[in-house]
Amino acid sequence: MFLAAATLRMMTRRKFKSLAVIGVSLVLVLFMNIYAESIVKHQAALNDLHAGIEVTGNITSHEGSILDDLDISGDVIGLLEQSGFIAQGLYTRNLRFLQGPWPQLEPVELYAMLVSAPKLVGATDIAAISSFASEGASLPEYMEGYDQGLFSSQERVCIASGNFLQENGLELGDEIKLTVAENPKKIKDNYCHGTVTLQIVGTYQSNKLNNDPLYCLGEVMQEICQEIELPPAWDSARFTIANTQQLNHFKALLRRLGFVSLNQVQGEEISEDRLGFIINDSILTDATASVTGYIALSRILYPIIYLLCAGIGFVVSYLLVRLRKPEFAIMRSLGTSRAAGFVTLFLEQALLAMIGAGLGILLTLAIVQGNAPIQFAIIAGYLVCYLVGAAIAISTLNRVNVIQILTAKE
């Protein structure tokens, strides 16, 4: 009780030095909190930028000019979908179609026929079809009960051009039987083929004279491919990226899957059998560069600044306690035990540092209007350093030659 009272008495009487300890702790705690808060604020701004700027990407041919007929393995697309980086994947797959039975022709003639045959395009979304996705493009018209949402269904329906309907005397709602075959890549004796019946539920305007493609649903297309024994694959892939903060990880994944980054390679010879990818992240990169740089620098400096603050606390407490040498010697000469002397000074330093830290927290909350995450672990670390400094200083005081200090003549 006496020790506590003596501690409080000393604290209140040593006005300037007590205020100095409180002030140092207050300023350091405030500084550390504001610094941390600034990083958090910039991180939030960075998150907002990442959330607000859409980044898209697509798979291309090895030199980047062809976006279709790429024959991308279904397993690879499956891996990309499972990676968590794809917010929305837009995929298409093409077959060729003929109206009539499968022709019995020589390979060269068959190849020529299939190459010039119109396409049946399966798409996972209307936006996956480039002619509808472009700005200002006229969208298909649907028969009653259908809209573009049909692309997420599994109905065996399709959309045909107005020309196609007219040429074949068809109307919306009619069914059409097609002979479908794999996209010919080279001359072969035979091609995977089969028949399929689709109902026409939509029509679109086309400027082409003939060979207008038919569009069906991605899911249905995969079923058709399975029926004609084609392995799962897609011919075009465009995607909106979900986790743009880890874009580099996504790029690395694509590279691991065998794709070449066309954003990076320039003038480099790339084998034709490889596919490339393009990530349209330049707007995001430009917008986030300065914020990212600030955060990176702040994070590098943070431990240094923290150690500096803790070091200042250590030195201040050490020096202030060391100034108490004569007082400590008087206490010892009057019979205060080493332990009691230690407790008295330590308690005083702990109280002052905690008052300073508490005021620092309150001031932080006042300045940032209660929005800052208070760095309690950091503050605790600072207080530990401060008190370690005090403890070391008091321990050295405990070893001083009391009589030498007290008999020093004025």
Add this chain to the structure above:
Amino acid sequence: MSILALDNVSYTYKSRYQEVQAVKNASFSFQQGKVYALVGKSGSGKTTVLSLLAGLDLPSEGQVNFGNTSTRQLDRDKYRREDVAVIYQAYNLFPLLTALENVMYPLELKGIKAKEAKPQAAEMIISVGLTEEVFKRYPAMLSGGEQQRIAIARALASRPKVILADEPTGNLDTENGANIVSLLKSLAHEKNRCVIIVTHDLSIAGQADVVLRMHDGEVALEG
């Protein structure tokens, strides 16, 4: 009967480079009710003997006995709280405590509550010739003589059997110095305390009942 005794005491300061024997085989018994003067040149070992007698240090060899107990066996913090008090030339008062609080400190350290310690401390201050006016003054607001009286009052507060005084008049004028010596003498002769004054002032030594001279660490009875 001796209250405090040096029994063949030696003390050696050891540093990295040298060893200095500050006290050599000193033996002497101090009695209650007497004033002792310990005189000698600077560096003769007077302060070391004071430190050993106050229980602030232990001898390298030999014993310092309080009554029949060696200071090695004593709880030396308790010994300084209750049995021995030291008065210094530089007063060594707590600068941030008032005169009254300075005198209360050893009492409260002994476990006496502030409420009880206060009148006892006040009585002690009055007994050394000061008035109530000084109670609330800080040491810096007191004259040298007043500060030394407060230091004596603080030393007496815990009613020690032995009072050690290191050059107690060194910072005082002649008149105040004489008053302090007279006060110390009365403590020995009227209150039966053992007063040991370390000094190089021969006029003070002349007023002591026993004079001990230190020379190169050796203690010898003078006269």
